[in-house]
Amino acid sequence: MALSTFVESTNRVIALVDMDCFYVQVEERDDPSIKGTPAAVVQYKTYKGGGIIAVNYEARAKGVSRQMRGDDAQAACPEIKLVRVPETRGKADLTKYRDAGREVIQVLTEFSSCVERASIDEAYIDLTEAVENRLSEISSNSELDLASYLPPLNMDCLVGSFVLGYDSTETWLESLRESEIPQLDDIKLAIGAEIVGKMREAVYKKTSFRCSAGIAHNKVLAKLVCGINKPNKQTVLPHRSVPQLWSSTKVSKVRGLGGKLGDYLIGSLGVENMCDLGKFTEKELSSQLGAKTGMWLYRLSQGYDDETVTPRQLPKSIGCNKNFFGPEALKTKEKVKFWITQLAAEVVERIQRDLEMNNRRAKSLTLHVKFEDQNPLSRTCGVNPQYNPERIAGDAYSIMEKLYQTLGVLPINSLGLIASKFEDEIDTSSYTKINAFFKTKPTSSSNIPDAAVVGVENDDSSNSEKNLDSSSLPPIAVTKRVAQDALDKLNESNKKPSTGDVNIPSANSVESELVNQIPTTPSTTSSKLAESFTNNNLTPKKSDTNESKEQRKPFFSFSVTAPPTSPRKSPRKLVTAAVRNEEGPSKRAEIAQVVGEEECERCGKKFSSREMKVHKDYHAAKDLYREINDLPPLDFDLRPETLRKKEIEASALERAARAAQKRPRGRGKGSASSSKRGKPMKLPTAAVPSSSSSAQSQSRTIDSYFGPKS
DNA sequence: CTTGGTAGGTTGT
DNA sequence: TACAACCTA
Known part of the structure; x- marks a missing residue:
């Protein structure tokens, strides 16, 4: 047989x-002036001129290779054209x-x-x-x-x-x-x-x-x-x-x-x-x-291999990840929340488009985390059926919280979010209609056709909590306004609104991206959003009106959608953090009256411990914005000198420690070095058959035999 | 402190 | 079967 x-x-x-050299060809088609001249595509220009991911043949002729950095390439070939990979939400975007x-x-x-x-x-x-x-x-x-x-x-x-x-x-x-x-x-x-x-x-x-x-x-x-x-x-x-x-x-x-x-x-x-x-x-x-x-x-x-060609034009998973090396390592929960939000926004954007083009829906969401000095690990939960980016970010973050509980708050070197287990949609026509409805007529939630609710409904929580909120605004509009509000407030609090750093208009700006990351998919009802408003225990309560609740919703709010695989035992917990809160400077005096106030180490302003958490998020957001847009850090001159020194010493120490323990790393594709593989393969270590000992053969390249005839 | 960002697939439990 | 870890490109 x-x-x-x-x-x-x-x-x-x-x-x-x-x-x-595909990426270069794509860029050459976009800009034909590149054609015929040395060119390469790089991502992330700041570190040594960026990492090269493709080199055209004109540049290869001048000695440029992948595994070089942008700077090396420029040194080897000064006339080289380096094209940058577009960046969205602070990370490379390979969509094109x-x-x-x-x-x-x-x-x-x-x-x-x-x-x-x-x-x-x-x-x-x-x-x-x-x-x-x-x-x-x-x-x-x-x-x-x-x-x-x-x-x-x-x-x-x-x-x-x-x-x-x-x-x-x-x-x-x-x-x-x-x-x-x-x-x-x-x-x-x-x-x-x-x-x-x-x-x-x-x-x-x-x-x-x-x-x-x-x-x-x-x-x-x-x-x-x-x-x-x-x-x-x-x-x-x-x-x-x-x-x-x-x-x-x-x-x-x-x-x-x-x-x-x-x-x-x-x-x-x-x-x-x-x-x-x-x-x-x-x-x-x-x-x-x-x-x-x-x-x-x-x-x-003997030249035989029976692996079949599996007809498949679509990827089985859609995901993204980002590394945070060295000093970039994410050391605060706020930063982790922020980046999970960015990753979730990208994944949602992509699975949303995938849904529209391919009529399939991801069922599984996996978070990959690489903690410093730990092996990478991953955890999986269900995908929010509505593809709500806030929910998905919240679900991913709730996984993070669990990991934090077991491992402690260690620095994170890499985060990844992957949607997979795609299943074809049973009924695509009703979905398309609903989608069109929401895109063209985002008005009152009472206008949602019954079919819309039934058609997309899949989440137990909204079933049991219908009519929780009778807000007059539909989810999209609400969220958009809240986001815009938060942005406005942040800009407002900046001393130089027109020339200030946070106000620089930029297509890649995190600010605008965040505002644009509003779900294009309708949430089933506004109940989920309402729920995160009301249950948000970090948001100061001012009034009970819906209007007020909506406005006070922190910019980053993570509501936990329990994975289908792990049934909830206790009432849903709401993990909430505001990276950028809506409290402007005008509210400060009011808040400072709260007993047990602390002084912010960044700006010296005083807050209750509860408010301090939110306030720190405000700094975190500004820092992240500057980081993403390659701007020098702000605010640090406002800190007491003692604090500044401490921090510098601490980071210098970390650097030294890392340098001391750094291990040799293998090179990429081009090199035969095996040092990149950390752990040895677990293979039986039985004696090597004697026939293998004579394996010394003349080394000739394939090309020396088969290269283009001369 | 540096290939990074994505994608598979296999294996053990 | 599902998940997590690991391997490879």
Whole structure:
């Protein structure tokens, strides 16, 4: 039975299409003046000129590589054009590249229904069926039985096509024609290559993006071979050329072997090049690496890989994360709340758009956290069905609170928020109508059609708390006004309203983003918002009118939507913090009368301890705003000198401690260094078979064998 | 104090 | 099955 799977293993025709320096191409299309000149795309300009994420070939010719920083690139190539990744809400925003990637996928699907989006700029295509169709089409139109012979090919489609092991495409095709026995596998590859040539041409015509491709009998080989001739080239791998390819392929270059498994092969089995794998029996590999991995490697050593191309054009998860290195580490809950809010806003924006385009809804929300000196961890809850960004941020933060309770308030080096477990919407039409209704007519909540409430209703809380609030304003308008209010108040409290830092208009400004992050999805009713207003125990109570409650809602308010997986036992808790409160300076005297007041260490103003929490959030918000917009810190000159000194000493100490314990870090993609892997792979450490000890082979690159003919 | 931001997938419980 | 940790690209 195993045999039957083996004999099929060169029957498929698989292509891997990979965009050339994709991000740069996207920018070149946006601004054609970049074309033909050295250029790179960077994100976050401040640290050493930003991290390079793509380099065009003109810049590569001048010695610029990824893994360089923007500054290094400029040093190597002074005329280089560095394009920055757009930033939204203080973090890199890859939307335009995702959208461009979608255009490409769209073109590919016109050639085959079996397209697997592998990344933002890569896709596998199973061309087996398309090739078979072409083959039978040709033979049925001809007197000859052409299925056994190489049919005529459009050579225009094979310009820029290379065939491993052959001097030229023509030589290869000629050898196929002259062969005594029909080389059906090769013939299929040839037809596949012709189709891929057409696909790449179509991609260029419709998107103006260039790409490279690999054509082989399986995914691993198609991927590997794609990288051999770039840019704007395609490479075919006939099965008979596998031994030659393997003899010059370092294991780390093979998909799946670039990590710990590859390290283990090198370090413990002495496998340097892929050909060394052939020294082991399937049993030996399986005993060392487990049945599955062992078998996979054994088959791979012969050029076989059975992984199927899974038709899928949409990502399975939508998420975002941000790192906070060194001194940027998030040390206060306020900052964590702030960034969770930013991440939630982005995720919601993206899953909202995904819903509109793909009629599916995320069910699962995962928070990833990397605390300083801890291993990363993640926790999952349900996604608020209404995609309310405040709720989702609140749910994520409530997870954070739990982690804080177990681990303490440690600095955070990385935060991630990922929506997943997408399920198709049962009824898309009613949703679309509701959405349109809210977008065009955000008026009274009493105008919500019954269908709207029923159609989206899914949250137990709003069922049980209907009519809690009879506010005359619909959720969107309320939230928007509250947000604008908070912003106005913050600006108001700034001494220089017109020239002041917080008032600088900016498309990327966190302020405007926050105002714009209002849910475009209707909340079911206004009850949830009302609930967070009324239950917000950190908001000073002034009056019981709805109007007042709404205005007093803190800017960042986190209401906890309990995960569906963890039923609530106690009444819902409301975790609330105002990063920017609405108390202007005018309220200060009033508040200062409260007993037990404290002095703010930032500005010396006095507040009750309860108000102090809110007041600190105000500073936090201003600091964050300046941080995000690359402005120097404010306010620090207002602090007593003693406090200033303390803080400086403390941070210097931290720095020193970190430097003392810093560990060597591996380099990225380009390097074969294995030091990036912290922990060793947990693999059986049985004795290395003797056959592996002689694994010293001459090191030659793939290109030295197969590079473009000279 | 630096690849970061996203995406898979597998494995153990 | 779901989740969390880990691995890879």
